[in-house]
Amino acid sequence: MFGALADATRRDIVRRAMEGQEGVAELAEHYPMSFAAVQKHIAILEQAGMVTKERIGRRKVVRTNLEGLRIARRLLDEYEELWRGRVARMTALVADETKE
Amino acid sequence: MTVTAVRKDPETLTMTLDAGFDASPERVWQLWADPRQLERWWGPPTYPATVTAHDLRSGGRVDYHMTGAEGDQPHGYWEILEADAPHRLVFRDGFADADGRPNSDMPINEVRVMITAVGGGQTRMSIESVFPDAAAMEQLLAMGMEEGLTLAVGQIDSILAEDTTASTTGR
Numbered sequence: 001m002f003g004a005l006a007d008a009t010r011r012d013i014v015r016r017a018m019e020g021q022e023g024v025a026e027l028a029e030h031y032p033m034s035f036a037a038v039q040k041h042i043a044i045l046e047q048a049g050m051v052t053k054e055r056i057g058r059r060k061v062v063r064t065n066l067e068g069l070r071i072a073r074r075l076l077d078e079y080e081e082l083w084r085g086r087v088a089r090m091t092a093l094v095a096d097e098t099k100e
Numbered sequence: 101m102t103v104t105a106v107r108k109d110p111e112t113l114t115m116t117l118d119a120g121f122d123a124s125p126e127r128v129w130q131l132w133a134d135p136r137q138l139e140r141w142w143g144p145p146t147y148p149a150t151v152t153a154h155d156l157r158s159g160g161r162v163d164y165h166m167t168g169a170e171g172d173q174p175h176g177y178w179e180i181l182e183a184d185a186p187h188r189l190v191f192r193d194g195f196a197d198a199d200g201r202p203n204s205d206m207p208i209n210e211v212r213v214m215i216t217a218v219g220g221g222q223t224r225m226s227i228e229s230v231f232p233d234a235a236a237m238e239q240l241l242a243m244g245m246e247e248g249l250t251l252a253v254g255q256i257d258s259i260l261a262e263d264t265t266a267s268t269t270g271r
Contacts, residue, residue: 007112014111048233050111068234072110075237079115080106082241083227087103087119089141090131094123 009033010041010050013062017051020063024053027062104224113231121223125215128223129186132156132213139164152200156183162191163200166243174243175200181210189213195243209236 143149
């Protein structure tokens with residue numbers, strides 16, 4: 001379920017769900033995989049707060065949570081900074097030793 | 101050498117970062133495998149890490165805490181899923197209570213480290229880090245980051261547990 005293909009599928013689901021027109025069954029038709037597999041990707045996205053399911057009349061559509069995406073983007077930027085700091089300290093450690 | 105590539109996927113809450121080192125894979129592995137070296141880079145100078153247990157084998161554990169300027173000591177641990185020196189390390193990073201017991205209410209993130217020789221005495225280290233949800237990422241960032249930064253992300257506090265420690269604004 002993980003890896004590049006899963007990631008690409010989830011990104012695509014989030015992109016399609018921005019319009020909030022399609023339900024799980026309709027979304028599943030876009031991908032060369034089982035309904036159950038697509039359903040699982042959507043469940044993971046829902047749990048992560050990236051999409052929500054909304055009832056429109058008798059239908060249930062999947063809609064992207066734009067606020068969730070925006071927050072995730074900002075948190076990832078901070079997380080990147082955290083790792084850049086770590087890499088800088090690692091680099092300094094390795095360099096120090098070479099000099100000694 | 102330093103960070104050579106970063107890829108961030110908000111949809112999947114994943115960050116991939118590549119860094120280049122002027123050293124062998126064995127040397128880069130030591131940064132992870134030697135607890136005294138790990139202490140010198142895991143936390144920022146304002147939040148140094150202390151490693152209290154370190155068993156870098158599949159199924160092993162690393163226990164650590166960080167110490168803030170206010171004397172606060174958030175605890176964390178790694179659950180080692182795969183360790184193949186000097187090339188591959190996969191672990192879950194989680195929060196622990198003051199006794200070092202994993203706090204299972206707290207979300208966890210999974211980190212995959214790949215260390216590869218790229219020729220010319222250079223080594224590439226790739227980090228892939230995946231979070232289960234945004235709240236987990238916020239919680240992790242709040243642990244051992246400079247105050248100013250974490251305050252800026254306070255928006256989704258409401259989804260987090262009541263565990264927000266007092267900040268040092270408005271003194």
